Amino acid sequence: MKRTATEADMALAGLFEEMKGRGGAGLRAAAWEDFAERGLPNRRVEAWHYTDIRAALGKPAPLAATAAAPQLPRAQDAVRLVTLDGVFRPDLSDVADLPDGVTGQPLRDALAQGAPGIMALLASGDVQTDDALVSLNAALMQDGVILRIPAGAALERTIELTSLVSGEAAQSSFSRSLVILGRGARATIVETAGALAAGAAQDNQALILRLAPGATLDLVTHATGKSDALVRVMSLIAHLDTGASLNSYALLEGAGLLRRQIFARLDGEHAKVAFNGATLARGRQHVDTTLVVDHALPHGESRERFRNILDGQGTGVFQGKIIVRPHAQKTDGVMQSRALLLSDGATMNNKPELEIFADDVQCGHGATSGRLDTDQLFYLMARGLPRREAESLLIEGFANEAFDGIAHEPLRDWLGARVSAWLAGRSPERAQ
Numbered sequence: 242m243k244r245t246a247t248e249a250d251m252a253l254a255g256l257f258e259e260m261k262g263r264g265g266a267g268l269r270a271a272a273w274e275d276f277a278e279r280g281l282p283n284r285r286v287e288a289w290h291y292t293d294i295r296a297a298l299g300k301p302a303p304l305a306a307t308a309a310a311p312q313l314p315r316a317q318d319a320v321r322l323v324t325l326d327g328v329f330r331p332d333l334s335d336v337a338d339l340p341d342g343v344t345g346q347p348l349r350d351a352l353a354q355g356a357p358g359i360m361a362l363l364a365s366g367d368v369q370t371d372d373a374l375v376s377l378n379a380a381l382m383q384d385g386v387i388l389r390i391p392a393g394a395a396l397e398r399t400i401e402l403t404s405l406v407s408g409e410a411a412q413s414s415f416s417r418s419l420v421i422l423g424r425g426a427r428a429t430i431v432e433t434a435g436a437l438a439a440g441a442a443q444d445n446q447a448l449i450l451r452l453a454p455g456a457t458l459d460l461v462t463h464a465t466g467k468s469d470a471l472v473r474v475m476s477l478i479a480h481l482d483t484g485a486s487l488n489s490y491a492l493l494e495g496a497g498l499l500r501r502q503i504f505a506r507l508d509g510e511h512a513k514v515a516f517n518g519a520t521l522a523r524g525r526q527h528v529d530t531t532l533v534v535d536h537a538l539p540h541g542e543s544r545e546r547f548r549n550i551l552d553g554q555g556t557g558v559f560q561g562k563i564i565v566r567p568h569a570q571k572t573d574g575v576m577q578s579r580a581l582l583l584s585d586g587a588t589m590n591n592k593p594e595l596e597i598f599a600d601d602v603q604c605g606h607g608a609t610s611g612r613l614d615t616d617q618l619f620y621l622m623a624r625g626l627p628r629r630e631a632e633s634l635l636i637e638g639f640a641n642e643a644f645d646g647i648a649h650e651p652l653r654d655w656l657g658a659r660v661s662a663w664l665a666g667r668s669p670e671r672a673q
Contacts, residue, residue, distance in 0.1 A: 324404045
C-alpha cells in the first residue's frame with residue numbers, strides 16, 4: 242500500500258525538484274525513490290526508536306543561501322577542506338597545501354562529470370545502510386569533497402574535513418564526501434562539524450570511506466553546535482578491504498539533536514575497525530550514536546567503546562549491532578557502552594545487539610549506567626580537593642578513556658581540552 246504523503250514529504254519533494262538537475266541524476270533518483278517509500282523515520286522504525294527525528298525536524302527548512310566567507314579559527318595544524326552550508330568552499334580551504342599525490346575535488350564537479358566508478362562509490366551500495374536519512378542525503382546532496390590518497394602514501398600532516406552551518410534563520414544543508422585510500426596508504430583525518438551562529442539549522446551530512454587492501458586510517462571526529470534548535474545527522478559509511486584498518490575516535494557535544502550513525506563493512510580478511518567515542522549532553526540535548534559493524538569475511542576484528550556523560554535533562558542513546566556473516570569465521574568483536582549520569586533527570590538508552598551466523602567466533606557486549614563512584618570521590622576530597630574539582634577530575638578521566646588510543650598527541654590533548662571546557666560550563670547547582 243502506498244504511503245500517504247505528509248507535509249514534510251511535500252517540502253522535501255520540493256527540495257528534490259530543486260536539486261535533481263545538479264548532476265548524478267541516476268544516483269539521486271534511486272536514492273529519492275528509496276526515501277519516498279520510507280519517509281522520515283518515526284519511533285516505530287526500530288533503528289530510530291529512541292530518536293524521534295520526524296518530530297525534531299517538523300517541517301524541513303529551505304536550503305541555505307550562499308554564505309559570505311567568515312573568519313575561521315584553527316584548532317590544530319592541518320590541511321583544511323571546508324564545506325559551508327552544504328557547499329565546498331575552496332576560498333576557505335587549503336587545497337594548494339595538500340600533500341604530493343593527494344587530490345581534493347568538489348563533489349559537484351564529480352557529479353557533473355558522472356564517472357561511473359565515482360558514482361558507484363558515492364552510492365556505496367555494497368555497504369548496507371538501510372536508512373532513510375542516508376538515502377535522503379544522496380538524493381539532496383549539494384556538495385562535498387572527494388579526497389584521494391594514493392597507494393603507498395604515508396601522510397605526515399593531518400587533513401581536516403570541516404563542515405559548518407551558518408545563519409540564524411531556519412535552513413537545511415546536505416553534504417556528502419568521499420575519502421579513498423589506496424593500497425597500503427596511511428593517513429590521519431579530522432572530521433569537524435560545527436555552527437557559526439545559534440540558528441535552527443537542519444544538517445544532514447555523510448562521509449564515505451573506502452579503504453583498499455592494507456590501508457590504515459585514523460579518523461578523529463568532533464561535533465558541536467551553538468543552539469539547542471540545531472538538528473544534525475552525521476552518517477559514516479566505511480568499506481574495508483583485506484588487511485585494512487580504521488581507528489575512529491569521536492567527541493560529540495550535544496546541541497539540540499545530534500545523531501551519528503556508522504555503517505561499516507569488513508569486506509576482506511583480517512580487516513580491523515575500532516570505534517571509540519564520548520558524548521557530552523546537558524539541558525535537554527539529545528545525542529545518539531548508532532552503529533552497525535558487518536563482518537563479511539574471516540579473521541575480522543571490531544572494537545566499540547563509548548562513554549556517555551549526561552547532565553540536566555540530557556538524553557544519550559547507544560545502539561550497536563555486530564553482524565557476523567556465515568563465512569566470517571574467526572571473527573573477534575567486542576562492544577561496550579558506559580554512561581555517567583550527573584543528574585536525576587538524565588536518561589541513557591542502551592541497545593547492544595549481536596547477529597551471529599558463524600560458529601567459530603568470539604563476540605561480546607556490555608552496557609552500564611550509573612553515578613560517579615562515591616568511594617573515588619571521597620578519596621579525592623579527603624586529600625583536599627573541593628567537591629566540584631574532584632568531580633571534574635573523575636569525569637575527565639572517564640571521558641578521556643575513549644581517546645587513549647589516539648597516537649597523535651596534539652589531537653588527543655585537543656579533545657581533552659574540549660571535555661574540560663564543557664565541564665567548566667557546568668552549572669554549580671548540578672554538582673552532586
